[in-house]
Amino acid sequence: MSTRERFRHFAGIDWSGAVGARQRGIRVALCHAGDAAPILVRADHIWSREDVLAWLTDDLPADTLVGLDLGASLPFLDQGSYFPGWSRSPPNARALWTLVDEICADDPHLAATSFVDHPQASRHFRRHGGRVGDLFPPGRGRWRLAEHAQAALGLSPVSNLNLVGAAQVGKSSLTGMRMLHRLAGRVPVWPFDPDPGHGSLLLEIYTSLAAREAGVRAGRSKLRDVDALNAALAGLGSAPVAGAGAIDDHASDALLAAAWLRVAATRPGLWHPSALTPEVARIEGWTFGVP
Known part of the structure; x- marks a missing residue:
C-alpha cells in the first residue's frame, strides 16, 4: 500500500502544557482524504488533556494520521543520557x-x-x-x-x-x-513504534513547518484571520473553511496541520529522514516533515 492510500483521515492537535483542568489552547482538527476543508472537532468545546486522550482511544476515526504539536522526547544523544548524573535517567x-x-x-x-x-x-x-x-x-x-x-x-x-x-x-x-x-498498545507512535501498515498512527509535528509549506511568510505563522487561513489552505490544495473574520491561532494551527498532513503523508522521503537511525527513533524520535 502506498503512502497516498495508507490513511483516510488526518488530524492536527494543538496541545497545551498549561496548568488547569481545561485549556483553550488545545484544539483538534480533522480532514478526510481528498481536498475537502478541515473541520474543528467539537468546535465549541474547551478541551482537557484527558478529553484528547479519550478521543484518541475511543473516537478516533479508523486509519487516521494524527499530528501532535509537541516534542515527544528529550535530548539524549549529545550527552549519552536524558539526565546525566541521575541514576534513574531512562534508556529510551x-x-x-x-x-x-x-x-x-x-x-x-x-x-x-x-x-x-x-x-x-x-x-x-x-x-x-x-x-x-x-x-x-x-x-x-x-x-x-x-x-x-x-x-x-x-x-x-x-x-x-x-x-x-x-x-x-x-x-x-x-x-x-x-x-x-x-496510549501504549492502543495507537502506535512514529517513529518509536513500527508502522503496522494499517490503522491509525500518531506522530510529532511542528506547525511552523506546515505554515511554511502553505506559503505563510516567516514570522507570520500564527494565523488569526479566516481569510489568511484560507489562503494558506489553498497553498496546500485544500478547500476553504467556512466563515470570515477572526479565528484563534490555536484553531488555525490545528486546521492547517491537518491539511498539511494530508499532503505530507504522501511523500515517501519524509518517512525516511537520513538521520533517523533505529537508535535515534527509539531514543529521541523525530519531527515528521523534517527530511
Whole structure:
C-alpha cells in the first residue's frame, strides 16, 4: 500500500502544557482524504488533556494520521543520557514517558508539575522565575538531532528542556509524554513504534513547518484571520473553511496541520529522514516533515 492510500483521515492537535483542568489552547482538527476543508472537532468545546486522550482511544476515526504539536522526547544523544548524573535517567523514550507519568501520578489533568520540580530532573530545566538548573547549559540549551535538522531548514526550534517563553514547548512535551505513555498498545507512535501498515498512527509535528509549506511568510505563522487561513489552505490544495473574520491561532494551527498532513503523508522521503537511525527513533524520535 502506498503512502497516498495508507490513511483516510488526518488530524492536527494543538496541545497545551498549561496548568488547569481545561485549556483553550488545545484544539483538534480533522480532514478526510481528498481536498475537502478541515473541520474543528467539537468546535465549541474547551478541551482537557484527558478529553484528547479519550478521543484518541475511543473516537478516533479508523486509519487516521494524527499530528501532535509537541516534542515527544528529550535530548539524549549529545550527552549519552536524558539526565546525566541521575541514576534513574531512562534508556529510551518509552521508559522516559513511563518515568514522567510515574513521578506525576498525583498531578491532576495530566500535568507534569511534579516532574518539573523533581530535585534531580529540575537540574536540567530552565524554569520560570529565573530558575535555571545547574545542568542546563548556557545559551539555547540542549537539542535533539531533530531540532538540529529543524534549524538546518531555517526554522527556530527551542530546547524541550526550556520551560520559559512564548516559543517553549517543554511543558507541552512533558504533559504529552504522560498521554503517550497511556496510549501504549492502543495507537502506535512514529517513529518509536513500527508502522503496522494499517490503522491509525500518531506522530510529532511542528506547525511552523506546515505554515511554511502553505506559503505563510516567516514570522507570520500564527494565523488569526479566516481569510489568511484560507489562503494558506489553498497553498496546500485544500478547500476553504467556512466563515470570515477572526479565528484563534490555536484553531488555525490545528486546521492547517491537518491539511498539511494530508499532503505530507504522501511523500515517501519524509518517512525516511537520513538521520533517523533505529537508535535515534527509539531514543529521541523525530519531527515528521523534517527530511
